[in-house]
Amino acid sequence: MSLRSILGGSNRVRKSTKKSVAKKSESTPSPSSSSLAALPRRKPGTQQRKRSKFDEDDDNDLFDDKLDDYGLVRALRADLNLRDTSQAVLYIRSHMFSPIPEQAPGMNSTRIAEVLNYRKRMPPxxxxxxxxxxxxxxxxxxxxxxxxxxxxxxxxxxxxxxxxxxxxxxxxxxxxxxxxxxxxxxxxxxxxxxxxxxxxxxxxxxxxxxxxxxxxxxxxxxxxxxxxxxxxxxxxxxxxxxxxxxxxxxxxxxxxxxxxxxxxxxxxxxxxGDGALHRAGGSGGGSLSVSxxxxxxxxxxxxxxGNGTFLKLLSSALEHLVSLLGKSRFREAPETVLRDRWDGGVAKEEARYAAKRSRGEFAGILPGQTRKWRQFYGLSFDWVLQEAVGSGLVEVFETRSVGRGVRAL
Known part of the structure; x- marks a missing residue:
């Protein structure tokens, strides 16, 4: 069988002409503008994903995997001049609270006076x-x-x-x-x-x-x-x-x-001792009276x-810090992300409304509207983190990629 006979068969693919293309376009109607408007619109480059229980905030799923752990941080001191206990005591007392913002604090003069008086009453x-x-x-x-x-x-x-x-x-x-x-x-x-x-x-x-x-x-x-x-x-x-x-x-x-x-x-x-069963909730005879x-x-x-005021503020701040870590999937987050959560996302709002703030238009979240100032009177994030590490609630480790990480225990 020759090559010519093979190519000349009925199964040969032929090039379509302009007339056939025109007839085909006439047979299939084009979608109207009204039908196109009814279709769901999606931004280019975005994909829909199933919402999970961890998506309560925008920054919860920034890290879909656990952070790299290259060892715990031995000391959290930021000042290398700290060498003994007396210096550490003075350093901790001076870095307990954050300074009140000079511009747009989000608090009136009465609230600022309450914050300053509360800090003054705090025992040393x-x-x-x-x-x-x-x-x-x-x-x-x-x-x-x-x-x-x-x-x-x-x-x-x-x-x-x-x-x-x-x-x-x-x-x-x-x-x-x-x-x-x-x-x-x-x-x-x-x-x-x-x-x-x-x-x-x-x-x-x-x-x-x-x-x-x-x-x-x-x-x-x-x-x-x-x-x-x-x-x-x-x-x-x-x-x-x-x-x-x-x-x-x-x-x-x-x-x-x-x-x-x-x-x-x-x-x-x-x-x-005498009356131990009674103190444990039993029916034994006994008395708790001093006499x-x-x-x-x-x-x-x-x-x-004022020690009770100090302990109440400290315990509520530690519980809030652990709850912020609980928003992440693996109960861990970079220190920068946790700091932003503690501050109430004020840093993001400042970057977003930088132009308005330069013109004196104070938009976005003000510091006085966050829990850090409403409930904790401006308690410093570094101070609370150090207390949480000392209490055994969290641990700080090195990631070598996103800085230091914080993990709840």
Whole structure:
């Protein structure tokens, strides 16, 4: 069979003519403009994707995979001149709050005065866990704090059932100045307390015979002394915030394990003491009254006025920071993204309305409208992050691509 006969067959593909194309176009009608307008319009280069539960905010799905982890950050200090505990205490106190914006703060003069007065009433205390996050060796910080407390340079104040955030330190000079400036104490009570503190630099408790009854009552009302029953935790009065930072023995039982472990073997105190079943919620006989337990069961500890305000602000800020990490898929985010979330997205709005702000037209989100200023009075992001790391709620690690990452534990 020749090649000519093969190519000349009926199956040969022939080139279409103009007439056939015209007939074909006449047979198939073209879509009208009205039908085209009814079709859904889509921007070029965009694709629709299924909305998930993590798409509550615009920046939740910036990272569809976990961040690269190249090791934890050992110290979060930004100032390399920090070498000891005293410098860390001053640094933490000076960097607790962010400065009030000079232009367009979003707050009137009354609100600005409230913020400044709230900051002024904040006690000059620092948590020990915060100091440990700034310095390289936590054990060295503990030894240095113990040495400074014995020498009278600073004083350690512990609030029960608050975990790490309840262990704080205050400089002795600041504590004495608070005693002198108190309007609830008379001059004799002030001098008696200052003399007692100088004679007992490392103590955290005050005996009933150290001061007079009238002076103790004044100090309790002023907030310099707290009294409670030893070995008893009032579990019914503990809130959810307190349960988050309280130790295991305070969450599980009303009898302190620390107190029970120090009692002699075979004694009544080794099993919780008199009325332990009653304190645990049972039907056993017992009483929580001071008269039933004796005067020695009441323990008086040194306290700092305003410590409750400090702990309330700190605990609510830590919970909010962890909730911001919960918006991400893997409960982790770059530090820059988390900082922007804490600030309320003000940085994005400033870049978006830069031209209007240059003309004096203040558009977008103002700082005073964010939770950072409405609820936390301008609490600094770096300060809260360091507290969260010290409390064991988050950890900071290196990514080598997007800076440092923050992960909730």
């Amino acid at each position: 205390i620092v948590t020990i866990s915060h100091i440990q996050t700034l310095l390289l060796s936590p054990s060295a910080v503990e030894r240095e704090i113990a040495e400074l407390a014995r020498s009278g340079f600073l004083r350690k104040v512990v609030v029960a059932r608050r975990g790490d955030i309840g262990e704080t330190v205050v400089l002795s000079t600041d504590f004495e100045q608070m005693i002198k400036d108190s309007t609830s104490l008379d001059e004799k009570t002030k001098s008696s307390l200052i003399t007692f503190l100088k004679e007992h630099p490392g103590t955290q408790t005050i005996g009933r015979n150290a001061l007079r009854e009238s002076e103790i009552e004044q100090l309790i009302r002023a907030g310099f002394i707290t009294s409670h029953l030893t070995g008893v935790t009032h579990h019914g009065s503990m809130s959810n915030t307190m349960n988050l930072y309280s130790r295991p023995e305070d969450k599980i039982t009303l009898t302190s394990i620390d107190i029970v472990s120090k009692q002699p073997t075979g004694s009544l105190g080794a099993v919780g 039933g337990r004796g005067a020695d069961a009441v323990e008086m500890k040194l306290a700092v006025p």
